[in-house]
Amino acid sequence: MTWSHADNDWPTRGLSFGADYNPEQWDKEVWKDDVRLMTQAGVNLVSLGIFSWGLVEVADGEFDWEWMDEIVDLLADNGIAVDLATPTAAPPGWLLAAHPEVSPLDHDMRPRWPGSRLGWCPSNPVFRTYALRIARALAERYGHRDHVVMWHVSNELGGGNGRCYCDTSAAAFRTWLENKYGTLDALNKAWGTAFWGHTYRDFAYILPPRGNESKNPALVLDFDRFSSDELLAHYLAEREVLKSVTPDLPVTTNFMVGAEPDCVDYPRWARHMDIVANDHYTRSSDPLPEQDVAFSGDRMRAMTTERRPWMLLEHSTSAVSWQPRNRAKTAGELIRNSLSHVGHGSDGILFFQWRASASGAEQFHSAMVPHAGENTDLYRDVCTLGRHLQTLAPVMGSRAPQARVGILFDDEAGWAMTGGVKPNNHLSYGRIVRDWHAAFWRLNESIEVLPPWSDFTGYEVLVVPGLFLTDDETAARVKGFAEAGGTVVVSYLSGIVDEHDRVRLGGYPGAFRELLGAWCEEFRPLQEGETFTLDNGWTGAEWTELVHAEEAEVIARYVGGHLGGRPAITSRALEAGGRAVYVSAGLDSDAVLALARSLVRPTSMANLPNGVEVLVRRNDDETFTFFVNHSGNDAVVEAHGQEMLTDEPVSGDLHIPAGGVRVVRSGAVG
Ligand code: GAL
Numbered sequence: 287m288t289w290s291h292a293d294n295d296w297p298t299r300g301l302s303f304g305a306d307y308n309p310e311q312w313d314k315e316v317w318k319d320d321v322r323l324m325t326q327a328g329v330n331l332v333s334l335g336i337f338s339w340g341l342v343e344v345a346d347g348e349f350d351w352e353w354m355d356e357i358v359d360l361l362a363d364n365g366i367a368v369d370l371a372t373p374t375a376a377p378p379g380w381l382l383a384a385h386p387e388v389s390p391l392d393h394d395m396r397p398r399w400p401g402s403r404l405g406w407c408p409s410n411p412v413f414r415t416y417a418l419r420i421a422r423a424l425a426e427r428y429g430h431r432d433h434v435v436m437w438h439v440s441n442e443l444g445g446g447n448g449r450c451y452c453d454t455s456a457a458a459f460r461t462w463l464e465n466k467y468g469t470l471d472a473l474n475k476a477w478g479t480a481f482w483g484h485t486y487r488d489f490a491y492i493l494p495p496r497g498n499e500s501k502n503p504a505l506v507l508d509f510d511r512f513s514s515d516e517l518l519a520h521y522l523a524e525r526e527v528l529k530s531v532t533p534d535l536p537v538t539t540n541f542m543v544g545a546e547p548d549c550v551d552y553p554r555w556a557r558h559m560d561i562v563a564n565d566h567y568t569r570s571s572d573p574l575p576e577q578d579v580a581f582s583g584d585r586m587r588a589m590t591t592e593r594r595p596w597m598l599l600e601h602s603t604s605a606v607s608w609q610p611r612n613r614a615k616t617a618g619e620l621i622r623n624s625l626s627h628v629g630h631g632s633d634g635i636l637f638f639q640w641r642a643s644a645s646g647a648e649q650f651h652s653a654m655v656p657h658a659g660e661n662t663d664l665y666r667d668v669c670t671l672g673r674h675l676q677t678l679a680p681v682m683g684s685r686a687p688q689a690r691v692g693i694l695f696d697d698e699a700g701w702a703m704t705g706g707v708k709p710n711n712h713l714s715y716g717r718i719v720r721d722w723h724a725a726f727w728r729l730n731e732s733i734e735v736l737p738p739w740s741d742f743t744g745y746e747v748l749v750v751p752g753l754f755l756t757d758d759e760t761a762a763r764v765k766g767f768a769e770a771g772g773t774v775v776v777s778y779l780s781g782i783v784d785e786h787d788r789v790r791l792g793g794y795p796g797a798f799r800e801l802l803g804a805w806c807e808e809f810r811p812l813q814e815g816e817t818f819t820l821d822n823g824w825t826g827a828e829w830t831e832l833v834h835a836e837e838a839e840v841i842a843r844y845v846g847g848h849l850g851g852r853p854a855i856t857s858r859a860l861e862a863g864g865r866a867v868y869v870s871a872g873l874d875s876d877a878v879l880a881l882a883r884s885l886v887r888p889t890s891m892a893n894l895p896n897g898v899e900v901l902v903r904r905n906d907d908e909t910f911t912f913f914v915n916h917s918g919n920d921a922v923v924e925a926h927g928q929e930m931l932t933d934e935p936v937s938g939d940l941h942i943p944a945g946g947v948r949v950v951r952s953g954a955v956g
Contacts, residue, residue, distance in 0.1 A: 299330070
């Protein structure tokens with residue numbers, strides 16, 4: 287079978303299924319076994335060559351393509367499409383030896399020593415020249431092969447070189463600042479540099495935030511923005527080379543979208559991706575890993591144009607190897623996680639990696655083919671998943687309907703909230719956002735986790751959790767949403783500073799004070815172990831505030847303590863039926879759930895058996911409803927249509943086995 291990407295605008299004909307493929311770690315005999323097992327499992331796409339720079343460019347300008355030619359041919363002969371990676375995540379030893387200055391320096395000016403990966407400074411021109419040369423060489427050699435269907439630029443850009451503090455970066459940072467501010471006066475004013483007499487008299491005096499001591503948070507924030515832009519510039523330079531050779535091949539890079547502020551600003555990068563792609567790994571310490579899968583999917587969908595499908599480029603079949611204790615997935619979890627990603631809008635399920643490595647830094651990481659080989663439950667699950675994905679091919683291209691709940695998430699706001707000294711340095715931005723997501727997720731609400739500049743039309747509830755940095759335009763649009771009849775929930779630590787990280791004066795949260803009809807005079811962060819109780823029985827920890835509710839109704843007040851009798855949660859009614867709720871305290875998750883429940887109109891989805899998640903994708907003619915049973919009990923839900931994985935009609939009761947997934951195909955309205 288030969289496959290041509292010209293047939294379709296998605297790189298594979300069916301849902302993409304496969305992995306990072308690292309044949310360079312194995313003898314050629316193993317390659318034959320690889321393609322046999324891939325074919326058996328239904329693999330149709332592999333990411334090839336990700337860390338292979340030193341294996342094809344064996345010395346400066348000297349190329350050995352033989353092994354890659356052979357594997358590219360072998361994959362072509364077996365009908366397996368290639369997502370070809372530029373290998374720039376792993377600069378070769380000869381390059382680092384000849385140009386040690388390309389290594390990034392950390393905030394204490396210590397180099398990232400060779401021996402790992404992503405050991406390069408994003409602003410280094412020497413590195414850029416070499417990186418673009420290998421990208422061009424690859425594109426010219428393989429880009430026109432029919433089964434090479436997409437480009438994978440580098441790997442997880444920023445994962446290791448997200449911030450570089452070297453002199454080259456410092457010079458590039460100064461140029462970036464000159465372009466942004468124009469004059470030193472404007473910069474000094476924006477950053478408030480008069481504090482500690484730091485007023486700059488020359489751009490040359492500005493340095494990245496080196497060292498561990500407290501720095502001006504505005505400087506730190508601009509350095510975060512600059513660092514994201516420098517890595518994006520690198521991606522764009524590689525992209526331009528690839529497009530100049532193969533204008534029609536989609537180009538992407540793998541994001542690491544999760545719940546904490548990312549090392550780069552992914553929503554601002556997304557528009558430069560032909561396919562928006564993500565790597566997602568759950569953590570052993572996460573009490574709710576399935577919600578983390580949902581959270582990343584709900585973020586990814588908001589990064590594609592009009593909720594088009596995205597692609598999961600990496601996740602794990604079982605345990606990873608980079609956590610303190612690496613949890614193996616339980617029976618059914620591999621398939622359940624994968625199909626949840628599809629339900630959340632991914633049209634591809636790929637893993638790190640195809641075959642578990644025998645040697646090297648990740649030798650104990652799970653893979654599609656484990657160390658024990660093919661006669662394993664894990665490989666059998668991989669084959670079952672492959673069959674499921676083939677069955678689910680009609681889902682391709684369908685999109686999630688408009689969600690009812692929008693939750694704002696912004697990397698810049700996260701950087702601003704966590705950079706510099708803060709009233710409670712133990713708070714996590716991601717935790718605050720995820721608590722709100724978890725509440726609506728438990729209610730089976732459709733959710734999108736959106737950047738603040740998104741169009742808010744169509745949502746019923748807009749949650750603004752911990753949006754520490756809020757610019758005037760966002761504040762005005764959130765207000766407009768409530769005035770047009772929407773429900774807005776603002777949590778503590780939202781709207782505190784403007785885009786220059788300058789506190790909005792006159793009472794917190796300055797950006798939303800007028801909308802909320804309530805304001806905070808003073809933060810009252812709690813000490814470790816300290817808790818509070820409200821007069822409706824809700825409890826919480828970590829954060830309280832001294833709030834004045836002037837034009838808002840008080841929903842709950844503190845009981846006892848120095849805030850006894852004072853407002854903790856307020857609500858202001860607006861004319862068109864809209865309202866603005868202020869949550870000034872760190873509520874426990876049960877209280878967030880109770881509050882979330884009071885904010886949405888009940889739907890039938892809220893009454894599904896405990897632990898059953900419902901996800902909907904649609905195209906013009908059909909609806910695909912994914913029922914994902916995260917619980918340990920069999921469940922019964924009501925559904926009508928054709929169940930795709932068992933190929934049985936359903937009219938009424940649909941049984942979903944414990945830990946299993948069912949997908950019901952029905953007419954357009956569903
Ligand atoms: C990813 C990375 C892969 C592999 C994987 C292990 O972050 O892109 O190369 O290291 O983690 O979980």
